[in-house]
Amino acid sequence: MSKWNHLEEQLASSIVRYVDFVRRNAALVMVVYLVLTVPLAYWAATRLSVNADLEAMFSQEQPQRILRTEMYSSFPFLKDTMIVVVDGPSQSVVREMARDLAEELSERPDLFTDVFLPDSHPFFRRNSLLYLSPDELDDMADQLATIQPILVEISADPSLRGFFNLLQLSVDKGDALGVQSKDLDATMGKLADTLEASMSSMPAPFPWDEALSGKSLSKLDRRQVLFVQPVADYTSAQPMADSIYFLRERAVQLREESPQYDLRLTGEMVLVHDDVGAIEREAWHVALLSLLLVSGVLFFAMRSWRLNIIILVTMLLCLIQTAGYAGLCIGSLNIISSTFPVLIIGLAVDFGLHFCMGYQDKINLNLPHNKALESVATHIGSSLVLCAFTTSISFFAFQVTDFKGVSQLGLICGVGMMLALIGGLTVLPALLTLWPGELKPEPAKPLHPALVWLSGFPARARRPVTAFGFSLAVLASFALPFLLFNSNPIDVRDPTTESAALFSELLTEKSEVLLSMYFLVENKKEADTSIKALEKLSVVGKAFSIYNFVPTEQEEKLEILQDISDFFPDLPPKDRPSSREDVVAIQDFADFLNVRSSDSDVARGEGEVALSRRLNFILGALEHNESPGRLLQTLRENLIEPLAIGIADLRELLGAQEVTFEDLPEGLLHRFVGLNGELRVVVTPAYALDSDAPRRRFYDDVRKIAPDVMGVGPETLETGAMVASSLRNALIAAVIVMVIFLTALWQRIGDMACVLFPLLLGGLLTCATMVLTGMTFNYANVIGVPLMLGIGIDTGIHLVHRSRVEGAHGEALLRTGTTRAVIYSGLTTMASFGSLCVSTHLGMASMGKTLFTAILFILLANLVILPALLEGGLRKEPSTE
Template sequence: MIAAIVARIVEFARRNAVLVMVACLVLAAAAAVYAAGHLAVDTDIERMLPSNVAWRQNERALDEAFPQNNNLLVAVIDARTPDLAEQAAAELADKMRAEPQLFTHVRQPDGGPFFDRNGLLYLSPEELDKVAQQLIAAQPLIGSLAHDPSLRGLFDALATFVSGAGTDTEKVAQLDPTLTMIGNVVQRIIDGKRASLSWTEMMTGRKPNARDLRRFVMTRPVLDFSGLESGATARTGIRRLASELGFSSESGVRLRLTGSVALDDEQFATLREGALRSTVLSVVMVCAILFIALRSVKLVGAIIVTLAAGFMLTAGFAALAIGSLNLISIAFGVLFIGLAVDFSIQFSVRYRDQRHRLGTFPAALRGTALTIGPSLVLAAGATAIGFLSFVPTRYTGIQALGWIAGGGMLIAIALNFLLLPALLAIVRPRGEPEAIGFRRAAPLDRWLIERRQWVIGGAALLAAVSIALLPQIAFDFDPLNLKNPNSESVSTARDLMKDPMTTPYTAEILAPSLDDAKALAERVGELPEVAQVVTAASFIPEEQDKKLPIIEDLALLLGPSLNDPQPLPPPSDEAVLKAMRACGNAMEKIGKPGSPAAR
């Protein structure tokens, strides 16, 4: 029954070849025009996921409570010194806030006015007391620099300290770490290298660690989901601002972008490059296979036209039925080419065989429909059902692919029974005087038939081994492994994952109140799978009764020195050189050979 129906369809296409061809091509062109104007690309990954499952509802509630944490673009700044990193992050954040058309929300999670005012409270009492003693000891230097915040002020302060110390070697030795740092910076500059003086390190005497040299600027950018890279404009804007600020390896400041926006953008960029590459490769490989199998320019041309028409009709169907493509459904193009061309190859190869056997074109076309038609219908139907089985899922991205690819298979088989026979009737391929096949492969056929039991046994053994190895397959649940590992956003994210304080892999729970959050944190923190728990209470400094008196004493002692009412204006180069010479002369008088002062 199926064979007879297919035969009547193919015969109709042969008898009305021009009409069928024109109708199919006009319909395909109309579908292509409609798709070009209505088929959009939706890059919002959240729309690919179901909205009625519990975890998605929790995620939405969290986004509504903390909208500033949704769709983040993170600028990671690494610098040569902590001071340089802090300054670079602050300047970048200020410039980003000045462009609200690109950035709706900008913040520094590890800096800014809040930490400038309250940062000392986050030290332990012991650390705070140590820092306070160091700052009090450096009060003369701090006061001098506050009055003259320049290189002249620095060298004048050092000269004053050395002169006041006189021959007291212990007091002079207190300057050794400071003089060593200054000497190293000066030497690097003399050697033609970039160098920066870390005031933080000089004041605290502590070597900076990786966290000290890194700062973050987090922003919620304005996104455009009509393009493949929704955050491209914002990312370009950040790099432009960084260039204006002089961020470079020469200046000692390195900028990298990561976060959900950057990760998604680079994933779509990779997909765009890969889709173009894979489509071109698919077309080239398909053409090569067609020429090898069919050995006829007319047959190959008819198949390519059929394939192109099917692709355009499928795109039009996607525009009409779905309206947009997402990260998953955009792959329908490669799937369509790879699967639909197989129907045409099967039909055309069988046509060549029937042409050799039956001789005339009408008889060969009818014989093709009767012999291969049911098989192609079954194959196309099974493939379409396989894709359409995605439709019941709640994941919109996979559901859309199921509709588009399933519909594409039905379109492809219909064109192979209508357009392809019509094109063959018009171009009239030559006859087939020789039997179809590869003569050189005949010995292989005989070998397989003669040793069929061994072949079947070997196949069964391989199947058994494969089944035994199935438990060794592990499920990789890390979505980061689906992305290009060489892209900046992915490599930066993996770098941040090395530090438990900056890893992006965290579980977030929204609690009704701070007390509920504390109670939940205690229970969750006891789980062996949990490394640490952070709540809003974690950001409230502890032991403030011990820290505040220390800070008050520090403010009382350093306040007058820091708040100079009339600081000096910036000096000229001659004034700086004069101060350096005066400081050098003072050092020569008290410096021992090999000491930092003598250097």
């Protein structure tokens, strides 16, 4: 004891007195403790909430955030926009669906404040052709000229009769008409599919657009996109739940009615919604798995259910108290700080293990309960206090950062550490006393000779080991500059959720839309000047303000549209055929195909064969079916209606009139003109922004012309930089505080260095491993940093403390109960985080991987390097004291 300095001695004796007090009044202490826990539990249950808004993680004083807040105040309709994507095989049907949906949504102001469907807005339905270039319009005119005869015929007789007559003509006189027989056969193949679906009353609209344009439309061509602003309630973890459920229900309905069609949602807030959902869902699996694994390790460590349960109960009580504190003092957690239980569990179990294993060791030495507790309090107690203080101080050091995600987590865990200490020194001895019966001593098994040799190795080979440690640290530090912070929030999402999958899809297909930037200007002149300057930049694809929505070269374009309209004389519509006439037309065509099939000179394609067979089925069904009307109706719905929609659309488009600024629709205006008359200028990139480097270049170049440019890209860049620098500062601050604290307490720089260096080495090795395996830090696994720090410090303190108490026994250190406790504590943490790796949620999984690696390296560094350091010069003087 003489080696201890005064302060630590006093500390140890007060802990012994306190633990003894708890032992003597175990029941009373437990009751008081539980009574004090009740209000905390109540606060935890009632006042704790998660704010899913990612913004809650960041200080709002960053330049990009200030810009954005200002922008939202004049453009309220841009805030929290959801993107609703409708996909399906037929463009016209998709368009119709999107229109219906838009109409339905705008009738629900309780759920949606704004609905904007640019493609199908009446303004664009009428005028969208004016946004094509004259050359594109001219090409379109050529194409329409080519299909003019068919369009005129079918629009005069939009019926099954008209359709099959025309098809027959094409097959029969195709050569003379210049019809490509290959294309015609493909068309017939598609028609066979449509007929087959119709037989089972399935909606399967015939892809007219493709048949007529001769070009297969890409998925993007057929897609419709709605921009929807939901009503949000930020007090909830899922602020837009109602609106999202509403849309999801529609999606389910749609998929049931038309299996080939799909409605999907994404957007920042939908991502958060799904993320919270995924975390809640996954958290249960992961929590259960980690509880199981942790219990398993605990049991393996102590082989006693009693101790096992006592540790878990203590941990649970600490958790409740910490949650209560968080509920009382913070209330609304952000996504990162909401992971505090993970840290508390890890560290509280750590405390429990050290205490209980120490206790078990003493019992195994045949000490009675009271003596065993006293001895544990003497040897472990003060190191627990040290650990708790150092760790919570380093957690508090995170307060200095702008990254609220981590600073809030630091605050909660700093306090949680203190609560864990109180719980550890109170509940553990109390429960150990109250538990009926005595813990039976088990004689300690001798260590395996190989382990004995191994445990002595670091101390024996201290020079090579120390040198090895230092060179590893130097080597690993070279990797540091390559360690990146991935600021792309999508990379921490669960990619199996619809919104994340769709978002990634949009990012690859349409990154220029999602990652365009914008800025505000006062007036048109300013807008025009900057647009002109921007369009000279190689990084800029397009720059536009509201004024660019007034089409250019209108006179010429309208003339082309007029020319196209002239192709189509208004024919008097033919009388609608009776069902009988429709059937006759189908019969005629089927007969015609049958005759062809018996003619050996005719080369028939696969499509024709399939169609012929299908037609005969259909005719059979029409003949024998009790309600042929329904089948005919399905056929009309699948074949004729999509065409009718398409023709109506075409007529509307061709009827475009001159557009002036006053004609622009409100939905567009309030996206480009602010409430106070500001103009929003949008800049799109000229190339795909698939990683940080091109995003940075785009941002930097545009910023030269528009200093106040904002957007998702700059924001994530800024956030990434902020988070990275925050972490760096916090880590430096934490380490400095820890160094000062430990040096002041121990008054020996060598001991402090023994704690610090393994931690540093473990950290560096983790970073190097991450670089080598291509991992990056992200919003999720950054929480590993404080935890790494906490556990790293604890491990070092326990080992150094043990060595201080028992003298400089480098070789013996690794054979002590403390080392076992350190190993098992590391294993429990690895087990609990290892279980995160199985999560499909990328953020959670990356957190699991990072922490697993970190704890492993820190544990190894502490077990290998620390004894060598202690044995070395750093620990020479105490015996002389």
